[in-house]
Amino acid sequence: MIRAFIGIKIPEEITEKIDSFSKEKLKNIKNIKRVEKENLHITLKFLGEIREEEVERIKEELKKISFRKFEIKIKGLGVFPSISNPKVIWIGGESEKIQMLKREIDLHIKNSQINIKKEDDRPFIIHITMGRIKKEGEKESEKIKRLVKENPDFGHFYAEEFILFQSILTPNGPIYKVLEKFLLL
Template structure:
């Protein structure tokens, strides 16, 4: 059984920008560069047969390539004790949502369970423990609220597997799906 999610990789220059934001919140666990991505759908544990059927179906996704830009900063949940610090999406939201919806239909048609909570496109940059100081978190958000990445072209979606380790999850690309213009 593999723990899978569907997402998109970020260009190296954007990964580098986001890595420079790590710091300023005691007790935060900052994502390593190789962990940075934007999740479209978390799928959970799938056996080999389910994964193969899903890969074959997703290979037929009809979604055009698009331009994307990251920007702004925030935390989840928006009220109460923050658990996750993130960078949002400022450009390309509509085509990203279209890709999300079309992939959801394919995933559902395959009978694969997916996370059905409201989806907010973002890149997780840190996870916080219970001892995170809300003043430090608020200051981090203020300091990065005006961040805007370089615009980049999204031409592929990726199916990742997540392997748990002492140093945090390790992600491996299981399949790549070309977006069609």
């Protein structure tokens, strides 16, 4: 079994800005684990634990997607699940096209007849996880509220591909291994 997800990698010029910002702004928040810059991404679909033989079926189905490159603006901050009980601090994204690409991916994953154990019924929010709060996030909520109000703008980029990733969990944090890249037109 492998843990997998489909996502969009963030280009280096934007990850550099995010990394500098998060190092500066998150240092005063207790119990937070920053996401390393090489792991910054937008998740389009979390697949969870899948069997190795299912990976090929997923790849074949995703190869059928024909979608044009599109712009994504990276700006603003938010939290999950709420500002009073923050567990995740994230950077927002703006793109109409990404919603359409996500629907295409969802449809093709469904067509692959892979049993995804946990279908997520929450609305899709374009975001890049910047940090995870391990415990007692509510004690830091005032600092986080001030941070979210800053509404930083990290620029924009054109998504030229989406990627099937394997997520390997280690004591030092996850390692994301590219299983397949799918180019956009």
